[in-house]
Amino acid sequence: MDFKYLWLIPLCPLIGVFINAFIGHLLPRKVSGAIASLAVLGSLIVSVMGLLHLLGLPEDQRVLHQSLFDWIATGAVHTQVAFVLDPLSAVMVCVVSGIGFLIHVYSMGYMAHDPRYPRFFAYMNLFTFAMLLLVLADNFLLMYVGWEGVALCSYLLIGFWFERPSAAAAGQKAFIVNRVGDWCFILGMLFIFVTFGSLTFQDVFAKVAAAPLAVPTVTMTIICLLLFAGATGKSAQIPLYVWLPDAMEGPTPVSALIHAATMVTAGVYMVARCHILFVHAPVALMVVAGIGAATALFAALIGLVQNDIKRVLAYSTVSQLGYMFMACGVGAFAAGIFHVMTHAFFKALLFLGSGSVIHAMHDEQDIRRMGGLSRWMPVTTWTFWIATLAIAGIPLFSGFISKDQILWYAFSSPLGGVVLWTVGVVTALLTAFYMARVTYKTFHGQPRMDEETQRHIHESPASMSIVLILLAVGAVFAGFLNMPEALMKIAPIGWLTHLFGASAETFSDFLAPSVGTQADVARALEMLHRQIVPTSHVWEMRLMGVTVVLSVLGIYAGYQMYVRKPGSAWSIARSAPWLYNLLLNKFYVDEFYKAVVVRPGMGLAYFLWRGIDVLVIDAIVNAVATIVGIFSHLFRGLQTGYVRNYAAGMVLGAIVVIWVLTR
Amino acid sequence: MSNTTFDWIASLIKAVIIFVVLLQLVPVLIWLERKVVARMQQRIGPNRVGPFGLLQPLADAVKLMAKENIIPTGVDKLVYYLAPVISIVPALAAFAVVPFGEPIHVAGRVVYLQVAHVNIGILYVLALSSLAVYGITLAGWSSNNKYSLLGGLRASAQMISYEIPVGLTVVAVVLLAGSLDLLDIVNQQVKQGIWNIGPQFIGFLLFVVASNAELNRAPFDMAEAESELVAGFHTEYTGFRFAMFFMGEYVNMVTTSALATVMYLGGWHGFGPDVWYLNLIWFILKIFAFIIFYMWVRASWPRIRYDQLMGFGWKVMIPAALLNLAATAVVIVVAKERATLWLTAVNIALFVVFLAVLRLVNSRQLEQHRQVVPQPDAVRG
């Protein structure tokens, strides 16, 4: 009855890495790409088998555990390389390997002319491997290996075209910013170890669940804040989001992989994984929710005015991740993970669609020089529209359902409130608007590119289009897995949902054993003497209505401003130039960081180099060398070159040793 | 009479018998060799002294005894005197553990038909045979003669090299028997129903070749190659000392043959009733078969070159013996009770393949040779 193949899930891509890294250059291009895709397909198949196996088990036994070998066993630390597959990680591995597989297939077309083709696929596989390791790990330490692994791979892939200085710089930026978060994560991990004496999820969570009040709330809050700080680095939240927009320097499939399947979801996953810790630290939860909401709004605002198609998408990712953290922050972990999943579909679709556009436009990324592409690229246009509608929250698209759940919990949860909800709704409006802007400017209106480019625009090859269509299907229908109860009362929706074999909140129920339910959160909060305010479904419907209206409004506004009256946006910007410039320059955050963090850091480094390193450390080393030199010059005389002198010395030594030993 | 005393006396008697018999065998073997080789070369051989020249060895012995003992100048006297003795002693001593019959019962006591029943007898033989080289090497060195020195040098290198395949083939036999006791090795062959020459056929061939080299006999008699080294290590020896080298060589031959008989030919077992005197006859017959085989080889093979000898030893014999050992071990582990059967089949199959390959290679070489031979007309023209 046991499912013994968990180890295959990370192993498949790892094998792909080795093949492509060591003999990839000997293989034909198609083969090396196919190997990489097949490797990920392999882990997808095993993941789905694992998921089905889980579904076949009774609800309270849905945990598969597999230890491979002892990894570190020293004194107090006893860590195994062990994998765990529970509903949470099952969903994550399926998303990672599924979306990852589609992106690999897409890449085979997209990267077809790149000279470093096998290397690219080796990196992609390594990326997938690290993410799967992170998700499957059964302890913090192994998770940290995957955590660092994705950081490394993001560095390698963002800087894949390292001939371009901007790409190399972006790779370094991603890596360094991530290091800040990782450092906090390590600290959190150490705190956990000191507090609970173990790094295994099972042990730690069991201890918390058994005696929630045994650990002081302050300690718990510190741990959770440190962990969350790690998550902000990985998942691009304020204040560490700055690397993600720059990460657009990498090839587009990489962006898709980072934004949809791997890397940025790691933070959300980690917070959901540690939900037991978080619900016992309400302050930390509030911080999570606050940061999430702030990031959502902040990034959406910046996204309004960006002109690079991928940059807009990048800020939308940051904003959507803010939603997810908001969900986690109000205790709705299942809703957060659900948004991870739906987001994976439509964000992958958006990126691959934009990649398709960029491919067709010969690496042109500025939407000001696009327009009217729908006449040449119907598939891309339609799929891109589907994704836009999904992310904007048009009813019954997957994004609508997951986002509305988040908003509903933000409003109704004991931790939430009107403020969070308002921020979320405003963000939804902004999202709808900027996505409409991008879509209209790219695919509709007058073509604004030059003649030469225009002649070469073409629909993408089949391998790319098919992937787009598959993702579009997911973007439309994924929502039915977790239809809110309120909507189930509307007959056609309920009927459709049942057609998909799901019922109300299927997904949340499935996840409940791993991430808990609202009731669990409420119970935990009660224990900490918090007031619980009861809520009702009537309000849920009303709020939903507000959101829908705002979303439609946003899209309509985009239509008006960019299709009907193309000049109006410019005039609005002119009317408040300071605001426009503020947004266009991303609130000057990069400049702020440069002044506050980078400059002093450089100064300190310069001091350490000139002051400490050269004057102190090098001097010590040189002094040691000189002293050794003097002594060796003295003792050189002992080396006479006569064997028998040495022998005599040995006998003398033996005499002394025997004398000492037998004294 | 206590048990210990009885054993001591029995051992003493057996030792004396063996000593006398072995030494008396030497003239017989000399005569036999001369006769056999002569017949093979279509000569008559010794025929003047006594009937069929039977007394020829005796006459030779008298001649050697009566000869003046010449001691060349500059020899290292001590070593020079000792070397012949050293060459004969290990050969005699090694025979001490060779069994030539089932233990018999005398006056209610068990008497082993070997001088000493040692339960690691085969190792003892190996150890002593490794000492045999001293006699030749030291004789070569002490003679103060460059040819002798070269002979001794060659002998030491050759015997160290060929010791290894001998040891490895012996180990394969030991694996089959599961014992180091020579008695056990014989009995195991009877028990498994087929003599070790079957399951260890390749090993047997290797042993025969390698022991021939150990014996310093043609075609491996590099230490006394008269066409290159006058008479090699014994150039400077005359008279009785020279005779001792001779005796050493022949006694060694008997010991090696006896060992081969014990290891591969089922020792004293044969057809007919299982009584000790018949067994003894079987044993002697087998030994003589071996000895005549060695003589046959000597008569029909030309001496090979020294580098060929060493190359053959290191590049063919040792790898082959190692493979034989490894294969034997694997088959024993895998096939367990059926190991003998499998080993026999594998050995015969391998041997057939080997012969086929040899034939192929030979015919190809002949072909090339034919093409190279110039036409008579062309030479004349």
Next chain:
Amino acid sequence: MDIYSAVPFSAWLALSGLLFTIGAIGFLIRRDPIVMFMCIELMLNAGNLLLVASARYRAVMDGQIYVFFVMTVAAAEVAVGLAIIVAIFRQRLDIDVDEMSEMRG
């Protein structure tokens, strides 16, 4: 042979020590590297004797295993050492250790 009751363990120890010392002195006073090598072999054998005697004395066979290893190492050492001597001889046609002091510091 009932040698154990007559000869005490200390006699074996003394013999071993004596042989070792002879080997050590030999190594110190001879200049022919081959003889020096043989003196090393003598010292190793003295050690072996001690090991075997101790094994018998404690009725534990581990000492004999050590002897086995010592012999293996000795064989390896002789192979390499003699090869070095031959190599040196080929180059210098003389093997007096006191002439070989190029490694002087």
Next chain:
Amino acid sequence: MTWIPFVLIAAVAVFFALYLVLSKNAVHGALSLVLVLVSLAIFFLLLGAEFIFIVQVAVYAGAIMVLFLFVMMLLNVGGAEGPLRENPSWQLAAAIVLGCVLLFEAALHIARAGEGVRHFPQAIAADFGSPERIGQLLFSSYLLPFEITSLVLLAAMIGAVVLALRRFP
């Protein structure tokens, strides 16, 4: 009376050990070393180490010492020249003094060890020192050292081959 064999063989061993050290002739030295080895081998047999006895004879006397002789003959050294020539007398003296101190220390230690540890136990297992027991120990407790030994031998083999193959100018 049973100590007579011990004393005799020990005397042989010590005598030939001294002969090795003092003889002017390297080949004589080698021969005397062989005798020392053989007498030690007999000691091994007396001490219940029959396998070690065989190995001592076969490997030490039969292979290692033959190798020594081979090299001596190959290089044609060890003839008549006296190796003790030109030895500075202080070196000789120092060597002897060092040796004597070493011996004195050993003797002191043996003397101080006392009466309690002196005699051998009478009873030992019947298969003490047999090849079977050696094999069992080698391939169980001492498997790792055994494998490492094989590496040492391999390294020595390669080293010897390399040294022998090198062509000197």
